[in-house]
Amino acid sequence: MSQSSAVLTGTIPRTRWSPRGSLLANELRTMFRRNRNLALLGALALIPVALGVALKVGTHRHGGDGGFLAEVSNNGLFLVFAALSLTLPVFLPMALGVVSGDSISGEAAQGTLRYLLVAPAGRMRLLTVKAVSLAIFCLVSTAVVSGAALLTGLALFPTGQVTLLSGDSIGMGAALVKAVWITLLVAASLLGLAAIGLFVSTLTDTPIAAMAVATGLTILAGILQVIPQLSAIQPWLYTYQWSSYADLLRDPVYLTNIERNLLIQLGYVVVFGAAAWARLTTRDITS
Amino acid sequence: MNGDSSAISTSGLSKRYRGGQLAVDGLDLRVPHGSVFGFLGPNGSGKTTTIRMLLGLIAPSAGGAELFGQTVDAAHVGTLTRVGALIEGPAHYPYLSGRANLARYDAADRTADPGSRATRIEHALEQVGLSNAAEKKAKAYSLGMKQRLGLACALLQPRDLLILDEPTNGLDPQGMREIRALITSLASQGTTIFLSSHLLDEIEQVCTDVAIMSRGRLVSQGTVAELREGLKARLVVTTPDTGEAATVLKEQGGADVRTDGQRVDCDAQNGLEPDVVCAALVGAGVRVLAYGIERPSLEDAFVALTGEGFDVAE
Numbered sequence: 083m084s085q086s087s088a089v090l091t092g093t094i095p096r097t098r099w100s101p102r103g104s105l106l107a108n109e110l111r112t113m114f115r116r117n118r119n120l121a122l123l124g125a126l127a128l129i130p131v132a133l134g135v136a137l138k139v140g141t142h143r144h145g146g147d148g149g150f151l152a153e154v155s156n157n158g159l160f161l162v163f164a165a166l167s168l169t170l171p172v173f174l175p176m177a178l179g180v181v182s183g184d185s186i187s188g189e190a191a192q193g194t195l196r197y198l199l200v201a202p203a204g205r206m207r208l209l210t211v212k213a214v215s216l217a218i219f220c221l222v223s224t225a226v227v228s229g230a231a232l233l234t235g236l237a238l239f240p241t242g243q244v245t246l247l248s249g250d251s252i253g254m255g256a257a258l259v260k261a262v263w264i265t266l267l268v269a270a271s272l273l274g275l276a277a278i279g280l281f282v283s284t285l286t287d288t289p290i291a292a293m294a295v296a297t298g299l300t301i302l303a304g305i306l307q308v309i310p311q312l313s314a315i316q317p318w319l320y321t322y323q324w325s326s327y328a329d330l331l332r333d334p335v336y337l338t339n340i341e342r343n344l345l346i347q348l349g350y351v352v353v354f355g356a357a358a359w360a361r362l363t364t365r366d367i368t369s
Numbered sequence: 370m371n372g373d374s375s376a377i378s379t380s381g382l383s384k385r386y387r388g389g390q391l392a393v394d395g396l397d398l399r400v401p402h403g404s405v406f407g408f409l410g411p412n413g414s415g416k417t418t419t420i421r422m423l424l425g426l427i428a429p430s431a432g433g434a435e436l437f438g439q440t441v442d443a444a445h446v447g448t449l450t451r452v453g454a455l456i457e458g459p460a461h462y463p464y465l466s467g468r469a470n471l472a473r474y475d476a477a478d479r480t481a482d483p484g485s486r487a488t489r490i491e492h493a494l495e496q497v498g499l500s501n502a503a504e505k506k507a508k509a510y511s512l513g514m515k516q517r518l519g520l521a522c523a524l525l526q527p528r529d530l531l532i533l534d535e536p537t538n539g540l541d542p543q544g545m546r547e548i549r550a551l552i553t554s555l556a557s558q559g560t561t562i563f564l565s566s567h568l569l570d571e572i573e574q575v576c577t578d579v580a581i582m583s584r585g586r587l588v589s590q591g592t593v594a595e596l597r598e599g600l601k602a603r604l605v606v607t608t609p610d611t612g613e614a615a616t617v618l619k620e621q622g623g624a625d626v627r628t629d630g631q632r633v634d635c636d637a638q639n640g641l642e643p644d645v646v647c648a649a650l651v652g653a654g655v656r657v658l659a660y661g662i663e664r665p666s667l668e669d670a671f672v673a674l675t676g677e678g679f680d681v682a683e
Binding site: 102104105107108112117192193196197198199200201202203205207363364366367368 | 426
C-alpha cells in the first residue's frame with residue numbers, strides 16, 4: 083500500500099464495526115494478558131483454595147464458629163459463599179483498586195494516553211471503553227473467586243441439599259443458580275468503587291497515587307462503617323450494603339437491602355462517572 | 370480537499386499554563402500543503418506545547434488552530450485520522466510486542482478498518498525496518514527501535530500530514546539516513562511533513578519551509594532559502610599574506626574585511642565578482658591557499674534569530 087492521497091478527498095471512510103477489532107476488545111485483551119493483572123487474578127483464585135484446604139485440615143479441631151465457614155464442611159457449595167464473604171471486604175476491592183486506579187493514569191504515565199488520543203480514540207470513547215472494561219474486570223475477578231471456590235468445594239467436601247439461612251432446603255441445581263446470582267451481585271457491589279477508581283485515575287499522571295487512593299478508600303470506608311457516631315453518613319458509603327448478597331440465600335429472597343445496594347452503586351457510578359468525564363474531556367494532556 | 374486551506378494554520382494561538390507562564394504567545398503559523406516544514410526553536414521555546422495544541426491534547430488559552438481547515442480540540446478529533454504524529458518521543462506498552470502495540474493504536478482509531486489491520490501493520494513495520502523485531506516485547510527494544518516503532522505508529526494509515534517531533538532521536542547514522550529518505554519519499558507522494566528537530570543540518574537537508582520559535586513567539590517563517598538570504602555570504606581567502614590580501618579585498622570593494630589568523634574574509638555582496646577578485650589577489654602576489662564563498666548555514670540563521678545564550682528560555 084502506498085501513501086496514496088485517497089484520504090485527501092476529505093471524506094473519512096466509515097468502516098464497519100467489528101467486535102473483535104474494536105478498541106474494547108483490544109482493551110480487554112490487553113487487560114487480561116498483562117502479567118500484573120493475571121497475578122492479581124491468580125492470587126484471588128488461591129484464596130478459596132487456601133480457605134478450603136484450611137477448613138478441610140482444621141475441621142476436626144473445632145466445632146466451627148457459625149456462618150458460612152461452619153457450613154462448608156457439610157456442603158462444598160458453601161465454600162463459594164464463604165470465599166466471597168472473605169474476599170469482598172479486602173481482596174476484591176484491592177485488586178480492583180489497582181486496576182481501576184491505573185486505568186487512565188497508567189496510560190498517562192507511560193505516555194500512551196497521548197498516542198491513543200491522537201489516533202484518534204476520542205476522549206469520551208476512551209473513557210467509556212475503560213469504564214466497560216473495569217465493569218468486566220469486576221465480574222471476572224468475582225467469578226474467579228467463585229469458580230475457584232466451587233471447584234475446591236466440590237473436590238474437598240460433600241455435596242447435596244443446601245440449607246438456606248431461612249432454614250429451607252434446596253437442591254444442588256437451585257443452589258448453583260443462587261451461586262451465580264450471588265457472584266453477579268458481588269460483582270455489581272464493586273461497581274461504585276470502580277467508578278471512584280476511574281475518576282481518581284483521571285486526576286493524576288502518577289498511577290501509584292491513584293492506586294493507593296482507590297485501595298485505601300475501601301479501608302477508610304471499612305473504618306467509617308464501624309464508628310457508631312458516624313451512623314448518619316454510613317448509609318451513603320459504597321460499602322454500606324456489601325453484605326446484602328447473603329439475602330439471596332433466604333427463601334423467599336429478601337430484596338430490600340439488595341435493591342438498596344444496587345441503588346448505592348448506581349449513584350456512585352453516575353456521580354463519579356460524570357466527574358471522570360468532566361475531568362478527562364477538559365484536561366490538558368501534558369504527559 | 371479544501372483547496373484554499375493550509376495543512377496547518379493557527380491564528381493568535383496562545384497558551385498560558387496555570388502557573389501564569391506564557392508558553393506560546395500569539396502564534397500565526399501557516400504550513401502549506403505538500404511542504405516539508407521545519408519547526409525549530411531552542412529548548413523551552415514552546416514547540417511541544419504548540420504541537421500538543423495542534424493535536425487537541427492541550428486547549429489553547431487564546432486563539433485557535435486548524436488542520437486542513439478544521440478545528441481540532443478535545444471534542445473534535447475526527448480530522449486526526451488524517452494525521453500521524455510522533456510527540457515528544459515514542460510511548461509504548463512495555464509488556465506488549467511491537468506488533469501488538471501497533472494493533473492497539475490502530476484499534477483506537479475508529480476509522481481504521483480492522484479487516485486490513487494486519488496488512489497495514491506489516492507494511493508500517495516494513496517501512497521503518499522493524500519487521501524482524503515485531504514479536505519482541507517493546508520493553509526489550511533499544512531506544513532506536515522504540516523510535517522506529519513510534520514512526521510505524523504514525524504510518525499505520527496513509528496520512529495527509531505527519532507531525533514528527535525529533536523523529537531521528539536515538540537512531541544510529543544508518544537509521545537517520547533511512548528515516549530521512551522515508552520522509553523525503555513520503556513528501557514526494559504528497560504528504561505534508563511538519564518536522565521539529567534540533568538537528569539543523571537535518572532540517573536543511575529535507576525541509577522546504579521553516580519556522581523558528583523563541584520564547585513562545587514565532588521569530589521567523591518562510592522558505593529555507595528566504596531564511597538564509599537574511600544572512601550575507603562571505604568571501605573567504607586563506608593565505609599567509611594576510612595584510613596584502615586584506616588590502617586587495619578593500620581595493621576590490623569588499624565591505625567589512627576581517628582578518629583572523631590565515632583567514633581573510635569580507636561580505637560577498639552582489640558587486641563583488643569572485644573570479645575578478647581572485648585574479649587581483651594573484652596579480653598582487655598574494656599566495657592563495659584556499660579561496661571560496663561561504664554560505665551561511667541554517668545554524669547561523671538560527672543563532673542570529675534566537676540568540677547565543679546557552680541557558681534554557683524562562
